[in-house]
Amino acid sequence: MLLHKSLGVAALSTTKWLILHLCIGDMWNAINNVEGRLGFSALTVVAVLTSVINATNKYYGSLPLAGYLLGGTCVWLTIATGLIWNTWWINKRGVKRDYLLPMKESGEASPTRFIWEKAS
Numbered sequence: 548m549l550l551h552k553s554l555g556v557a558a559l560s561t562t563k564w565l566i567l568h569l570c571i572g573d574m575w576n577a578i579n580n581v582e583g584r585l586g587f588s589a590l591t592v593v594a595v596l597t598s599v600i601n602a603t604n605k606y607y608g609s610l611p612l613a614g615y616l617l618g619g620t621c622v623w624l625t626i627a628t629g630l631i632w633n634t635w636w637i638n639k640r641g642v643k644r645d646y647l648l649p650m651k652e653s654g655e656a657s658p659t660r661f662i663w664e665k666a667s
Contacts, residue, residue: 564605565617568598579631581659586645589635596624 575595579588599620607614635645 561605561609564598564602568595568602571595571598577659582657584645584649585635585638586647587649589632590647592624592628592631596621596628599624 571591572595575588575591578584578591582588599617603614603617603621606617638645
């Protein structure tokens, strides 16, 4: 709100970076918490951290106070990234760790369902 009050319509170009960060964060949340894919979660949390750093940089360039306020999220996500990587590293399922990239394997079906998919 602070940014929009000071910049008006020009704030929309800055806000899109925060929206992108929120979208990437939601994607990561589904991968980590719904799917439980620890390997791919560790890989994609780097995208979440990168996106919030970019959004903070854009906000700081437009209005320094807004950048400082968003900076706390950068600190938290830096810590969270380390925690996620450690979680992946110390947790093994069976004989080996989860893959960093998604792999098609036999086993349980994914719990994630899209609107266009038929329920089975």
